[in-house]
Amino acid sequence: MSLLSDLLNLNLSDTTEKVIAEYIWIGGSGMDLRSKARTLDGPVSNPSELPIWSYDGSNPNLAPGEDGDVILHPQAIFKDPFRKGNNILVMCDGYTPAGEPIPTNKRHEAARKFSHPDVIAEEPWYVIEQEYTLLRRDVQWPMGWPVGGYPHPQGPYYHGIIDEVLGRDVVASHYKACLYAGINISEINGEVMPGQWEFQVGPAMGISAGDELWVARYILERITENAGVVLSFNPKPIQGDRNGAGGRTNYSTKSMRNEGGHEAIRKAIERIGLRCREQICADFFTGHHETADINTFLWGLASGGASIGVRRDTEEAGNGYLEYRRPASKMDPYVVTSFIAETTILWKPWYHLAFEQAWRGIVG
Known part of the structure; x- marks a missing residue:
């Protein structure tokens, strides 16, 4: 367990400029949270700097009523308390390939109201x-x-x-x-x-x-x-x-x-x-x-x-x-x-x- 603990606590910032970004989104129930990670070339400070990503939304547990990819739009960045260093957590919302918010994406409408x-x-x-x-x-x-x-x-x-x-x-x-x-x-x-x-x-x-x-x-x-x-x-x-x-x-x-x-x-x-x-x-x-x-x-x-x-x-x-x-x-x-x-x-x-x-x- 000590080896596993040492590996989990590795600070990548000491050895590489690469950054791990954990993309987080709301799943098909509207309450469950899903996530997956990707590697970035370096630190970022604004969601607009992050790439849009996707996942297979044909599973109704992930995105009810959707066929094919769901597009993840990065919306907010937080420091990652688990990986530490320059690694980040990214709150995303989901859209169809046509650009419509998926049913569990309540952020889209909320953002419209808050932008008034x-x-x-x-x-x-x-x-x-x-x-x-x-x-x-x-x-x-x-x-x-x-x-x-x-x-x-x-x-x-x-x-x-x-x-x-x-x-x-x-x-x-x-x-x-x-x-x-x-x-x-x-x-x-x-x-x-x-x-x-x-x-x-x-x-x-x-x-x-x-x-x-x-x-x-x-x-x-x-x-x-x-x-x-x-x-x-x-x-x-x-x-x-x-x-x-x-x-x-x-x-x-x-x-x-x-x-x-x-x-x-x-x-x-x-x-x-x-x-x-x-x-x-x-x-x-x-x-x-x-x-x-x-x-x-x-x-x-x-x-x-x-x-x-x-x-x-x-x-x-x-x-x-x-x-x-x-x-x-x-x-x-x-x-x-x-x-x-x-x-x-x-x-x-x-x-x-x-x-x-x-x-x-x-x-x-």
């Missing part, structure tokens, strides 16, 4: 709270739980210091690897259910929030693979009176951060409330633990049971951010972040209301 001049002017910031569960590989049971049994009821675990076996080492390694990669990971903590953890990515602006979260997920997948544990983004990995896993998204615009931003926050909440049903596919509404029921939209001050929460420090300052609590742990950050920006900046609610009134008139 009105959105750019508002400088949307995000902090995404990614919750996940670590499972034993042999029995698919949460780390730190008695094998075949249950721990004490929820209460003492949130932000607690408890024996998580390999869990804490995995979390700490992921934290440092993300910082090395250049991901703005801002926080980690143990969650309410034992064996469940959270990391936060941000503040990140616009499309970069999605890029950073997806690459942070990739790094965590690699670390858990090496540690011999299973990573789950299942919103409800354990049934019963146990908290689910969320992907809550904190959001602010320049108008919300400026003096008097409380009014902009209020308007943003109203708009999201009108369109919230469009985000049902990305949510985890049980109504018992983390947020309001699927059929209910609520917002509240420092409320853990609301669809949208506003912190007390934001209320007191009169400006700041809102917390969108509806998304689940397996949400696509490109979809969620662009939905929020479009709804609060670009969407015109009176069009929606006029259509609704007209429709009621038609159907009686």
Whole structure:
């Protein structure tokens, strides 16, 4: 093993200008990550310097409904915490040979929304709270739980210091690897259910929030693979009176951060409330633990049971951010972040209301 360890830790930058680029993309389920590596002649600092690549997309697990090649477009570069040196991780999105985004390429539409001049002017910031569960590989049971049994009821675990076996080492390694990669990971903590953890990515602006979260997920997948544990983004990995896993998204615009931003926050909440049903596919509404029921939209001050929460420090300052609590742990950050920006900046609610009134008139 020592020889293998030495080879894995080789720093190619000491002996060659060649660089290994690990291309990463989203697979056919919309949640699984795929990757492959290629050799570059030297260091690069911008995705535009990287070659477009491809893979066989005829396998429905890789790209549903596609025949032939899928074209990979490099979109964001991060330092590779595994190979180190000048080696890089490259977040890509996929297209058909005709140039159309494949079904799991949600980045393309998100980038279009984030490139709108009105959105750019508002400088949307995000902090995404990614919750996940670590499972034993042999029995698919949460780390730190008695094998075949249950721990004490929820209460003492949130932000607690408890024996998580390999869990804490995995979390700490992921934290440092993300910082090395250049991901703005801002926080980690143990969650309410034992064996469940959270990391936060941000503040990140616009499309970069999605890029950073997806690459942070990739790094965590690699670390858990090496540690011999299973990573789950299942919103409800354990049934019963146990908290689910969320992907809550904190959001602010320049108008919300400026003096008097409380009014902009209020308007943003109203708009999201009108369109919230469009985000049902990305949510985890049980109504018992983390947020309001699927059929209910609520917002509240420092409320853990609301669809949208506003912190007390934001209320007191009169400006700041809102917390969108509806998304689940397996949400696509490109979809969620662009939905929020479009709804609060670009969407015109009176069009929606006029259509609704007209429709009621038609159907009686």
